[in-house]
Amino acid sequence: MRERELKAPSGAARSNPVVLVGVARSGTSWLGHALGRARGVRFYYEPDNVDADPSNDAAAGQRGFGPYPVIDSDSGAGQFGPLWDLVFSGRLPFALRERRRLRPAAKVLLRLPRSIRDPLVRSAASISARRPGRAQSVVVKTIYATFSLEWLVARYRPQVIAMQRNPLNVVSSWRELHIPLFDLTTRPIIHTRFIEPLGIEPPGAGAPEVAQIAWHVGLLTHVIAQALDRHPEWIFVTHEDLCDDPSTTIRRVSEQVGLEWTDDIDRFLNDNNRHGEGLAPVRIATEEPTKWRQRLTDAEVEQIQRVLERFPTRGWVRPPVTAS
Secondary structure, X not given: OOHHHHOOOOOOOOOOXXXXXXXXXXXXXXXXXXHOOXXXXXXXXXXXXXXXXXXXXXXXXXXXXXXXXOOOOHHHXXXXXXXXXXXXXXXXXXXXXXXXXXXHHHHHHHOOOHHHHHHHHHHHHHHHHHOXXXXXXXXXXXOOOHHHHHHHHHHHOOEEEEEEOOHHHHHHHXXXXXXXXXXXXXXXXXXXXXXXXXXXXXXXXXXXXXXXXXXXXXXXXXXXXXXXXXXXXOEEEEHHHXXXXXXXXXXXXXXXXXXXXXXXXXXXXXXXXXOOOOOXXXXXXXXXXXXXXXXXXXXXXXXXXXXXXXXXXXXXXXXXXXXX
């Protein structure tokens, strides 16, 4: 990639931007919402989750967005370039910060003819980036930038936090919440760049659901693991450390990325340490590390491990020594 392709856009936020990455259900929401309560922070929850519609996989990405984009240069960024410009400028409108608010607004914009929409998005990004009053710090949580991390880092120079969770918990949670698999097994560019070098073909359509999910988790964690190996300066956090001592772990991470602790973080941790379900970051922390035991049979655990053992990191970002 040529250096001029990766030059940060004029006006982009340069005050301690932080990107939090991990596979879905790895604890990124929990940590992201906590860090978003640090002083002077504007938190963006999955701003790139714009056109990830599991009910219409065939159309995903045809309008310039879509899940898990593969981006390695500004010229190949499409509409994600202006979108991330808005995010890192710290000027994305409040109503568009959260996924539940972003997607309806984005779908309206996507209905416009591309000849009108594209210049409009680029212009909005450029104008917003130059406006005063941006946040002191920007924290972004993403589960879809797995294949775009090098581009994001080179273009915006954020600090990166990579998260990991026991893959048995991840797989069982994906199944429970019906996390969509999208087209990771069939998209030609992903197959050529990431699957073929591994030589690990996905399970067939008749394979157990947990085996299919495990393969997707194995691929995504492998790509994140490779990126972390290339960037030892990134911060690595485990979901298990969060569960063991949320306050201490999040304080440590806050200090590492230069964010100032607030009482609001303490309140968030206390208020959300209770029983919950679904996607909300509400959990009894001490119950989370072994949650997979309630969700998986011995046979399913064996099926998952059989798939994950084929991947270099076995479904972890950094596999623990005791993992088997």
